[in-house]
Amino acid sequence: MINTITNKELLFKALDYTRAGVLITDPQLDDNPIIYANQGFYEMTGYAAPDIIGQNCRFLQGEETDQNEVKRLRDSIKANESCSVTLYNHKKSGEGFWNSLTVDHLYIEEEKKHFFIGVQKDVTREKEIERELLGSQQEIASLACPIVPVFKGVAVLPLIGKVNQERFNHILTITTEEIVDRRLTTIIADLSGVTNASDFLLADLVTLKDVIRMQGANLIITGMSSTIAMDILQTKDLLYNNLQTAGSVQEVIQSLIEEEKKKLD
Incomplete structure (x- = not known):
């Protein structure tokens, strides 16, 4: 002392x-x-x-x-x-x-x-600074998996760049949360901006389809590259063949609108 x-x-x-x-x-x-x-x-x-x-x-x-x-x-x-x-x-x-x-x-x-x-x-x-960094991370995460609402029950998931395992897990989490929060019935996953076409990506799409189905929604894939399309045609795995595809997002939206009109008639 x-x-x-x-x-x-x-x-x-x-x-x-x-x-x-x-x-x-x-x-x-x-x-x-x-x-x-x-x-x-x-x-x-x-x-x-x-x-x-x-x-x-x-x-x-x-x-x-x-x-x-x-x-x-x-x-x-x-x-x-x-x-x-x-x-x-x-x-x-x-x-x-x-x-x-x-x-x-x-x-x-x-x-x-x-x-x-x-x-x-x-x-x-x-x-x-910590709050700004967190905001930036959330913005980056949002851009990595942007869910774009189109109309009631329907949203587009435009995928751009490479889809690795970490990003796919994030996509899976965000998509399932959005299905619940927005009460989505249809997810249109557009692959036209994806730069890596591989068996790994194909398996991911099947997983995404199954998880979305368990949530009570439907997955439609658009913008698929010729490489992925050929892989699906050549495989004997029924899981891959059961993937629902369409030529473009616009095509799917138009089809859904026509279905809604028929219900109203």
Whole structure:
């Protein structure tokens, strides 16, 4: 433990130069209040010493703060354990920010006292980058499997480029979700933009057909290359021969429209 006034003053001055926010709380006092905050904390939150000294640091929380994370933090403090959480907190101005908080338990043997030291960092920018990255990944995933609604119950799945196993699994997941969400009865898979024609792709189409059928929908394949068409004609596997095909998306749509007209007549 630091015993001299000089060393204590030096320590606190050093903490004030730290960019991170630092809090020290005393759990021996009622409601585990703040007994020290460094300059970094004041600058980060906009609060001043008279606002927070003697207060529990929950004043930083708001309606958007994840209460599960708060509970995890409280449970760790109750057990005198260290903990790291990321909380959505609020500055004195009301502005929200993401707070990466690490709380460590400190026991001073000479005084037989417990303290908690909280080190806080504003990670709002990092969270924004993370959100932007997630949005980009979702957009890429959407482009990898774009489901285009045509009219009630009918949608087109235009496939472009190479269809590898990873992409096919994604197509399978998204397609089945869209069947449920949009109550689709017909999926038109257009292969005119596919660049890899192989037995692997043919097997995938059979799997896609079977999964879609189990969901109560029908798969129609258009834009099939001559290579794939010849593979189907030459194979003796009935599963492949049972694939329903058409010349183009427009042809299928026109046929479905005519069927609907006949039902109305």
